[in-house]
Amino acid sequence: MLEWHTRGLAVRDRFPSWRDTMSQALVATWLATQQPASFYASARVFDLGGLQLSAMSHNTLQADRPAKLIRQSDPEVFQLHLVLTGSGGITQAGRSAVFQSGQFLLIDSSRPYRGWRGADDVPVESLIIQFPRAALGLRAKVAEQLVAAPFPVEGGITGVLAGHLTQLSENAESLTRQNAETLTSVTLDLIAAACAHQLEATGMLSPESRRRALLSLIHQFIRQRLGDPDLTAETIATAHQISVRQLYKLFEEQGMTVAGWIRRCRLEQCRRDLADPCQRSRLIQTIAARWGFTDAATFSRNFRATYGMSPRDHRNLSAADRALSAS
The missing domain is CATH 1.10.10 (Arc Repressor Mutant, subunit A)
Known part of the structure; x- marks a missing residue:
């Protein structure tokens, strides 16, 4: 784990140190701020094997990843940002958008982009999942429709994904290697399902991705209703538009009963x-x-x-x- 913050650094070193550290830890980007003397930031970056999770907080910031920088270094990754507080804007792939707390934002490292985040007195907090483009489980041309097109955290799969990422960030430091690999797979399935749902393209998911995403939805549904003594397999199946037999099979594959x-x-x-x-x-x-x-x-x-x-x-x-x- 990489843990970084501006505390203890000389004022003149805070922004340059952040700029250099984040460009190495994530995707190489030209970063700037109009207020270097008042800049503050913190970050925790976890390498989970198949993906990288970052929890970040900072104030005003501008980011630029031009074609020249992409030619020099391109890891060919997507970044999915879960914006927890604050706001910002981005231009990429011919789109310009403003995003805010309670939204997801997808960024493509292989396309030039320019953006801004936060304000002098309002920090931006976000969770960032960085993963290989090829690992998403959706054709690149499908996923690219969501680049620089923020979408909200709502009920259903996007709510499950947001909750999953929050819990993952809280527990990432204590994960074993085996657990990290399992959670990486689940995380990528949930991201693919959320993107496909947003594009109304769930038919493009692999059967395994659809199954795991559905199971995550069911788990969340159950957790929210544990206090209901009448919670049954029938009500769970009906709520998810599947048969009771299909529900039993999903849980049997996990080695347990409903x-x-x-x-x-x-x-x-x-x-x-x-x-x-x-x-x-x-x-x-x-x-x-x-x-x-x-x-x-x-x-x-x-x-x-x-x-x-x-x-x-x-x-x-x-x-x-x-x-x-x-x-």
Whole structure:
């Protein structure tokens, strides 16, 4: 992981250092700022094998990648930006667009572009996924229709992708190599599905990409409804316009059942809440009911089978561990 920030640098070195570091870590770009004396920035860059994830924050900035620079160095990658705060503008591939928080922006390293980000007093925060053009799973000419054409984070696949990237950035530092490879594959499938959905070209996705994207949507759907005791395979299948048999097959390929996955997610939420000191006064059954367990005996039995102790013992052990850490 590369972690970089302007703290501790002399004022005169902040922008030049950022310019040189980011051009090496990402795509070579001519960067400029009108206010070098007040420039500030930070970045965390993770190499996950098949892609690179960056979490960035900075104030006003101009970027220029002319044809001359592309001829000198072109890694032939796409960059997908998830804009978290702030705004900016870009011109590429004959398009000019303004983008803002809550949007995705796709940039092509093989085409000249010019853009600006942020303002003097309003930092821009974004997550950037950089990956080989050939890894997207969509024909390049299809994906290029989204270059410099911002699209919003909404429900469905774009919302799932945004949530996935946020969680990935929060946990990237602790990933094992095997987990990173798996998440790289899932991330690329979600990006391809989001792009295809935006272009109404989902038929161009590979069957594997469609399957994994659909499974991610289903997982998100379930997590949002864990507190509903009537959550069933039938309601999940209907919501995603597939048969119950297809739904069962999707989960069987993951080595689990639909009911088993729902139960596991509910137990994870209960386990978290029982360890939360802010919820110490809440009844155990109240917590269980919040996450869809309507029968106390069934909840206790499932909890013990999964974690090797009763819900009460887990709560008391968590409290004891906190007390020991505080002493």
